[in-house]
Amino acid sequence: MNINNLLLIGLIYICSTPLCVGKYLVTSPYVLRKDVLMRLSKKIIICILFLASSLIWAKSSVIAQEIQYPTTILKSKYLKVTVLLPDEKNGYYRSTRFDWSGIIGQVQYRGHTFFQEWEKYDGTINPGVHDPLNNGTATGTAEEFRNPLGYDEAKIGEPFVKIGVGILEKAEYKPHHWAFPYKVIEYGKWKINSDKDHISFVQDLNTQFGYGYQYEKHIVLSKNTPEITVVHTLKNTGNKEINTNPYCHNFFCFDNQFIGKDYKIEFSNRIEAKNDFGTKATVSNNYFYLNNDLSDADPVQGAINANQSKVFTLSNSKTSTSVEITSEVAPDSFYLYIWRMAFCPEPMILINIKPEESFTWATVYKFKI
Numbered sequence: 001m002n003i004n005n006l007l008l009i010g011l012i013y014i015c016s017t018p019l020c021v022g023k024y025l026v027t028s029p030y031v032l033r034k035d036v037l038m039r040l041s042k043k044i045i046i047c048i049l050f051l052a053s054s055l056i057w058a059k060s061s062v063i064a065q066e067i068q069y070p071t072t073i074l075k076s077k078y079l080k081v082t083v084l085l086p087d088e089k090n091g092y093y094r095s096t097r098f099d100w101s102g103i104i105g106q107v108q109y110r111g112h113t114f115f116q117e118w119e120k121y122d123g124t125i126n127p128g129v130h131d132p133l134n135n136g137t138a139t140g141t142a143e144e145f146r147n148p149l150g151y152d153e154a155k156i157g158e159p160f161v162k163i164g165v166g167i168l169e170k171a172e173y174k175p176h177h178w179a180f181p182y183k184v185i186e187y188g189k190w191k192i193n194s195d196k197d198h199i200s201f202v203q204d205l206n207t208q209f210g211y212g213y214q215y216e217k218h219i220v221l222s223k224n225t226p227e228i229t230v231v232h233t234l235k236n237t238g239n240k241e242i243n244t245n246p247y248c249h250n251f252f253c254f255d256n257q258f259i260g261k262d263y264k265i266e267f268s269n270r271i272e273a274k275n276d277f278g279t280k281a282t283v284s285n286n287y288f289y290l291n292n293d294l295s296d297a298d299p300v301q302g303a304i305n306a307n308q309s310k311v312f313t314l315s316n317s318k319t320s321t322s323v324e325i326t327s328e329v330a331p332d333s334f335y336l337y338i339w340r341m342a343f344c345p346e347p348m349i350l351i352n353i354k355p356e357e358s359f360t361w362a363t364v365y366k367f368k369i
Contacts, residue, residue: 069119069132071105074219076197078226079367080108083199083219084118084140086190092118097135097144097178098249099164101190101201102217102230104141109226109367112321115140116253116342125297125340135179139251141230141365144178145244146348149211151176159185161211163234163244164203197221204237212238228365234351235358245332247348248363251341252323254316259343260293262318265336268311275302281338288336299339306334306347314343324366 069092070085084092086100093100105118118139120127131137149161154170162168168182191202198220206212214235221228236242253259265288273283280300281290290300306312308330315322331347338344353359 072194072199074194074197074199074221076221076223076226078109079221079228081219081221081228082106082118085192086201088187092130092132093138093142094132095135095138096162096165096168096182096184098138098142099144099217099246101164101203101215102141102143102199102219103138104219104228105139107228107365107367110369112255112319112369114252114254114321114323114367116251117256121341133181135181138249142249142251143246144249145246146178147244148176149242149244150207150209150240159207159209161205161207163205163213163215163246164188166205167207197223206237210238210240211242212236213242226367228367229362230365231360231362233358233360234353236353236355239355241355242351242353244351245348246351247335247346249337249346250325250344252314252343252345253341254321255319257316257319258294258340259290259338261290262316263338263343264289264315264317265343265345266313266315267306267309269307269309271307271309272305273302274305277302290338294338294340297339299337301335301337303333303335306331309334312345312347314345320369322368324368326364326366328362 070087070090071092072083072085074081074083082105084103084105088094091100092105093103105115107114116139117127118130120130121137121139122128122130123134123137143164145163148168149163151160151170154160156170156172158170159167160170162182165184166187167185169185171180171182188203188205193200198218200216200218203215204213205215214237216233218231219228220231232246234242254263267286267288270285271283271288277283277300279291281288283304288304294300310328310330311324311326313322313324325345327347327349329349332350333348335346335348336344337346349361351359351361
């Protein structure tokens, strides 16, 4: 039933009530019957409450229907891939931490899914209303250039650059922090081209304080295997050197199975814990795995020494699915962030690019069942 029908019912109810009781409303030309007035007042109150609740319900329904984030679907012989598109007004992610381009929201392969549910992700255990302006509520293959350009030398109120986002304003004399809601001075503009099995993003940004770049990201589905290749190229178009450290957050969650002891990650080389995981997890030779299921929002997190491992595989014994990730560049550091909703392996690389030079790096995701 739509809002127009609900309003019509309420209007008929109000109009018909005085007609029904009108001939009993007075006992003399000047005296109103109190009992009839009371009954009439109750009906009017009920009707008002009915209409108010109907309007609230209708407004909620309209809001839910209007939230349709721009996406594109890539398809191959094996995979169906949902890619979230950058959009300054309507995009799924519009905050200042993550690179806006090419966030893979979900991958489907033979009835299985590999990333966390994205449409109602609000940063908590329970699905809610997604907030595009929340720094932390990106999803899937969200990437971040952790160290911004020009932040340390900027004074309060002066600009700095976050690659994949735009030009931001420094707010305080403290180290840059990903969770701080920095003011956006200028969003970087995106050019997007796509076909059925690939999509590309290009962002050009130039500033008046020495930094400039052209950033490209290409997402390509393999024609013969269940693989996705993500290729990045960053060209320095300014007159200052670019020193930054990109990583992918990788919000994995296979078939919506909560993260627990069914998940295990294997590396191509022997690994070592750099932080103490206590009794929550085990690091053994090439493997990292949880000792128990996670029942609350408290994460298991810490750094490991991946010993130049370019390949790692995350698997789930319960769903019999896995994803193998191969990086063209060995990670400089490797962080694990694991909570009930997502298992996030985060390999980070270092990039140093002189003016007029460029750097290219690629990552391959191979999905297995």
